[in-house]
Amino acid sequence: MIExxxxxxxxxxxxxxxxxxxxSNDEADIRSLxxxxARYRYEPWSPLIEGSDAIVASWLERRDDPGTFTFEGDVAGIDGRTxxxxxxxxxxxxTVYSNLWVVALADGLERAESFTEWWMDQAEKSGD
Structure with missing residues (x-):
């Protein structure tokens, strides 16, 4: 059991x-994650990206330019390795996005075996 x-x-x-x-958009940095x-989804309803090679390729196709964003947040919850x-x-x-990530770490707790992101554009108001 993981503490x-x-x-x-x-x-x-x-x-x-x-x-x-x-x-960095460095392939080695991305692959090490x-x-x-691994299974990766940009949104829970988007097509699944499977395997580190496909994840690296997809990441680099969609990459953000370094220095064009800031990111802050905190761990909202833990359930075992997730x-x-x-x-x-x-x-x-x-543009400002709220993000919720669900990440399942592999046994060594260094790399993810799955990653799913929910992102919400803060300019898009719901319920209006």
Missing amino acids: RAEADAAARRWIARYVTAWN FTDD FFYSGVTRYDSG
Whole structure:
């Protein structure tokens, strides 16, 4: 069984590495985040991207230019090897997204075996 403090520390290390990869767009940085057979979704309803090669290729096709955004947030919850992260991304263009990530870490707690993101454009008001 994984201790909560250990899982929280692993989640925070993984997020720091994710932000590094997001800023660098370096293939090795991206690949180090995911197991070889990882599953990645940009939205829960989007097509599944399977395997680290496909994840790296997709990431690089959709990459953000370094220095054009800021990102902040915190771990919102932990359930064993799965963590939930709530964040806000602010782009220089003025677009602001709220993000919720669900990430399942592999046994070593260093790489993700699955990643699903929910993102919401804060300019899109619901219920209006």
